[in-house]
Every structure is written in structure tokens, then in C-alpha cells.
Amino acid sequence: MREVAFIKQNKEKWLQFEKAIAQKQIENPDELSRLYLHLINDLAYSQTYYKKSKLVIYLNDLAVRVFQKIYQSRRVEKNMLLHFFKIEVPLLVYQNRRYLMYAFAFFLLAVIIGVVSAANEESFVRLILGDAYVNQTLQNIEKGDPVAIYKSGSNWGSFIGITFNNLKVGLTSFVYGLTGGIGTGYILLQNGIMLGSFQFFFEQQGVLWKSAKGIWIHGAMEIFAIVIEGAAGFMLGASILFPKTLSRFSSFKLGMRNSIKIVISTFPFTIAAGFLEGFITRYADQMPNFLALIIIFGTLSLISFYYLIYPFKVHKKVISGAYDA
Known part of the structure; x- marks a missing residue:
């Protein structure tokens, strides 16, 4: 036909x-x-x-x-929470995958800016991270413990404080999508430049691996989740700027509803990252390298699979009728 x-x-x-x-x-x-x-x-x-x-x-x-x-x-529905994470969020991520691409590309660009700036301007790291942090870290490096700053405070106190701070950063990035995505872009730019200059600083001091071993135990999921929340902010901004066939208000309501579901889906990963930072990171220097690598790549693989691979699998099953609607 x-x-x-x-x-x-x-x-x-x-x-x-x-x-x-x-x-x-x-x-x-x-x-x-x-x-x-x-x-x-x-x-x-x-x-x-x-x-x-x-x-x-x-x-x-x-x-x-x-x-x-x-x-x-x-x-x-027998288990709404299970279906939320198993089907609903992956389908939303698949439908809006271009915003994930934009967020990751923008964040990566910001990291590169941070690295290049720190490499070419000696005072840049102090400008971004602050004199107090840099001076304290230099003292810790001299003592042979570059990530000693992560060992301060109690396990539970660090876990709760860090988790709430990370949730605040992610939610701020999302809410700033109301500016048409400009505010979200600023948060991603700020965090990306900070990460790039931060890592280059440790490279300059010759302790990149020792620092990365501790930082990325919790950072893999923490940073990834922030970028996903940034993608949700871009979704929200796009719903305002590009309503397509809907009225602008209807598009905004739909964009708000869908993007906030994606933000909520990051909470378990953010909480898990906070737990790792509060309870595991402080013992990174005593940990065998292979175990640290297992944790880092294991957590990175888990969150990468959920947001980058699994949505395609769910979408394929939906359009093939494998899922009973």
C-alpha cells in the first residue's frame, strides 16, 4: 500500500x-x-x-x-512506585533525551573551561574555590592526606548535611529552568568550571589519583545526578519557550509535570552519593585501589545504565507491545 x-x-x-x-x-x-x-x-x-x-x-x-x-x-496499581522508576521515568527520559545531551555537552564544556583556565592562570583556582579551601587543602597535601577535608564531622552528620546540600543544588538547577533554561545553564557552568579547576589543582600538586580515589567514590553519582537535574531544568525552560501546538500555559504545566518526575528520580542516587561521602570516602586512603575502582565504576555504571541505556530498552518494549498497557 x-x-x-x-x-x-x-x-x-x-x-x-x-x-x-x-x-x-x-x-x-x-x-x-x-x-x-x-x-x-x-x-x-x-x-x-x-x-x-x-x-x-x-x-x-x-x-x-x-x-x-x-x-x-x-x-x-499494585506498585505505583515500582512502575514510576521502571517505566514512567525511563519513557520520559527517552522522549527528552536531547535535553540530557545538551546538559552533558554544556557541563563537559564547562569542565574544559575550568581545566584550561586553571592551567593558564595561577590565581584562577583560588578565585573559584576560595583561599580558605585552597590553603587548607595544601596543608592536607603536605601532611600526605589530600582529601582530609572529607573526614571532618561525624558519619551521620556529614551524610545528612552533604545530602541536603546536593539536593539543594539539583533543585536550584531545576527551578532555574523557569528563566528559560538560562539559570540552569549558569548552575551547570558554575559546577563544571569548579570541577575542572578542582581536579587540575590536584594534578598540579601531583596527587590526582589520591584525590580522585576519594572524591569519585561519591562523585560519580553526585555529579551525574546534578547534570540530569540540569537536563530537567532545560526541559522546563523549553516548555516555556517552545510550546509548539499547545498554549504556553498548557505546555508549561506539561513540562513542569514531566521534568519534576525526572528530578525526583535522581533523589535515590543523590542520597546514595551522600551516604558514600559520609561513610565511605573518609576511608578511601586505607582502601585497596581495586576496591575503590569497583565502587567508582560500579556507581557510575548503575546511574549511566538507568539514564542512558535503560530508557531505550523500555521504549523498545513499549512500541513492540511487550509491556501490557
Whole structure:
């Protein structure tokens, strides 16, 4: 069948899906679930015969949005929290993956700026980190313990204080998305430059590995989560600046609802990073290198898988009908 004929034959059905998605509440989720299977068949057909057509992109996106609407409309759910992390957030991340790309690219650029600036201007590190921190760290390096600053305070006190501070940074980055993403960009720029200059400072002192061994035990998840929260801020800003076919207020409400779900999904990782910093980092210098590397790459792999790989797997299952909507 020619593509034009295929579209003409199914156009009304797809428009019904569009209308159903726009409704606040679906009266008959089971009926929509049945029709969803037809939509999956249409998508499979278009992927087979119209591979390079924009129709595939449209039906792909429509299938995901219909699945989400059906899921949200079901009042009885055995484990809403499990589905939130297992299906809902990964689908939102997949749909908004370009904002993750923007956030990571922007943060990486900021890190490079920090490294280059610190390498070319001796006073730059003091400007960014402050004289008190630099002087204290230099004293710690002379004593043979470059990350001694992470050993101050009690385990629980450090864990609670650090966790709340990290949550504050992430939430600030997200809320600043209300500026159209400019404020979010500033927070990512600030943190990226700080990280770049911070790491270069330890490299200059010849203790990069000793510092990284301690810092990245908790930093892998901590920094990654901040970037994800920045991506959510960019999502929020885009919903204000680019409403597309929706009214600006409707686009903002949708953007706020979706982006805050992604922010909430980072909380377990932020709390875990705080726990590692409060209870594990202080013992990094006594830890075998292989164990430190296992923790660093293990935590990095976990959060990377959840936000960079798993969303594609969930999306693939949704459009193939493997998940029961």
C-alpha cells in the first residue's frame, strides 16, 4: 500500500488517539488499551514499508504517549512506585533525551573551561574555590592526606548535611529552568568550571589519583545526578519557550509535570552519593585501589545504565507491545 493511502486509511484513528491524550481523564482505559494494539501494528507496518518516512517518527511518539496516558489513567496499581522508576521515568527520559545531551555537552564544556583556565592562570583556582579551601587543602597535601577535608564531622552528620546540600543544588538547577533554561545553564557552568579547576589543582600538586580515589567514590553519582537535574531544568525552560501546538500555559504545566518526575528520580542516587561521602570516602586512603575502582565504576555504571541505556530498552518494549498497557 502506498504511504498516502495508508495515512488516509488510518488518519481518523490516529486523531482519536490525539484527542484521548489531550483529555484529563480517560473514561475507558481498557478500550484504549485494545486500540493501542492496533496502533502498534500500524507502527510496525510503517517501520517495514516506510522506514525513512516521518510517519515512523510520528507513530513512534504517539505510541509512547498513548501508553503513558493509559498507565496514568488506571486507578488501581499494585506498585505505583515500582512502575514510576521502571517505566514512567525511563519513557520520559527517552522522549527528552536531547535535553540530557545538551546538559552533558554544556557541563563537559564547562569542565574544559575550568581545566584550561586553571592551567593558564595561577590565581584562577583560588578565585573559584576560595583561599580558605585552597590553603587548607595544601596543608592536607603536605601532611600526605589530600582529601582530609572529607573526614571532618561525624558519619551521620556529614551524610545528612552533604545530602541536603546536593539536593539543594539539583533543585536550584531545576527551578532555574523557569528563566528559560538560562539559570540552569549558569548552575551547570558554575559546577563544571569548579570541577575542572578542582581536579587540575590536584594534578598540579601531583596527587590526582589520591584525590580522585576519594572524591569519585561519591562523585560519580553526585555529579551525574546534578547534570540530569540540569537536563530537567532545560526541559522546563523549553516548555516555556517552545510550546509548539499547545498554549504556553498548557505546555508549561506539561513540562513542569514531566521534568519534576525526572528530578525526583535522581533523589535515590543523590542520597546514595551522600551516604558514600559520609561513610565511605573518609576511608578511601586505607582502601585497596581495586576496591575503590569497583565502587567508582560500579556507581557510575548503575546511574549511566538507568539514564542512558535503560530508557531505550523500555521504549523498545513499549512500541513492540511487550509491556501490557
